[in-house]
Amino acid sequence: MKMVNVIIIGPSTSGKSSFIGSLTESVFTTPEEISAGGSGKSCLVEFGRIQMNDDLFLYLVGIPGDEEFQFIWERMAQDLLGFVVMNNTKNIAQAAQVKALIKDLKALTDTPFVVAFNGLDGGKAKAAELKKEFKIPREEQVICCDVTDKESAKKVLLCLFGVAVKQIKKATA
Secondary structure, eight states: OOOEEEEEEEETTHHHHHHHOOOOOOOOOOSSSSOOGOOOOOOOOOEEEEEEEEEEEEEEEEEEOGGHHHHHHHHHHEEEEEEEEEETTTOTTHHHHHHHHHHHHHOOOOEEEEEETTTTTOHHHHHHHHHHHHTOOTTTTTEEETTTHHHHHHHHHHHHHHEEEEEEEHHHO
């Protein structure tokens, strides 16, 4: 049996739990909160599983995007298919945090990622506008989604898979 991890990361209320819940039968939570050292912040880590076939399971792990929890990102960045950076477009205050998160992830690892803007319809044109606004490099993918809609959430994962395949092809060329 092979297990592949995808980390769903973003600010609180960005839609991580709903994203995982729309794609999996059950969302599980760590039994205890994880503390970020002396910061006074703590969080629960959520995860769900998708059975891709008889031998392959995809685990979706929701973790906070707060800098205090970077130790979780570092630990989980190994054996990882990629990151979905989640942003709730209804919370404008998250914009700066998401920009910083993208910068930190790129400095930490070369693992593929996509940026998903939750709560926004608009297709490719709106995604291109957001990409420019957030100064996301041309090669990175941005997608608009509704995390409560299974088909919309699937499109985010398919986008991430596409980015991962391109990165593998580039590395082996």
